[in-house]
Amino acid sequence: MTKKVKNPASKLLIGLAFSCISVILNTGIAYQIALAKSTNPQKCDILAYVTDTDSQGLNVRSGASTNNTILGQIPINETVQVIGAAGDWVQITNASDGFKGTGWVFVPKLGLTTRGYGTNGVHLYASTSQQSRKVGRIPANTPVKLLGCQGDWAQVEYQGVKGWLTREDQCSAALTSCS
Secondary structure: OOOOOOOHHHHHHHHHHHHHHHHHHHOOHHHHHHHHHHOOOEEEEEEEEEOOOOOOOEEEEOOOOOOOOEEEEEOOOOEEEEEEEEOOEEEEEOOOOOOOOEEEEEHHHEEEEEOOOOOOOEEEEOOOOOOOOEEEEEOOOOEEEEEEEEEOEEEEEEOOEEEEEOHHHEEOOOOOOOO
16 A cells, blocks of 8 residues: 655655656766776776777777766877776876877777797786786787786786786887887
């Protein structure tokens, strides 16, 4: 059995509450609040390059979601400084060309290349410590998929193996070597 609200002020208040909830849900504000609360952005300090082949360039957004405003674009192969990470998004600044400023990009659109010139390649670690278990070796001068970052460590994937690269094993130049 439902109880009817007889007070006009109560009806108005209930209607206003439902209207506010509808606006929050339909504008994506609820998603942004949930994202802000559910992620604890990691501070990063790495360089990467744009791998997105879209002729318009990689979209830089005002926040870590496709619901956020596009602030600009960065062309393929340009270098960016990654300063933070939240889920599948990274905060970037200092693009070598295109967008100037700070914004967010979808991390699968960025990549790195390994260093290790004149060696048998570089180690891939299980965590952000050179004392952690080595989970693989990547040949020198090999492009890898960027997954995220923590401090100056890059989380990458190579041939299905995921792990962490030290700063000295990362190269952010897409078209030249970092020797």
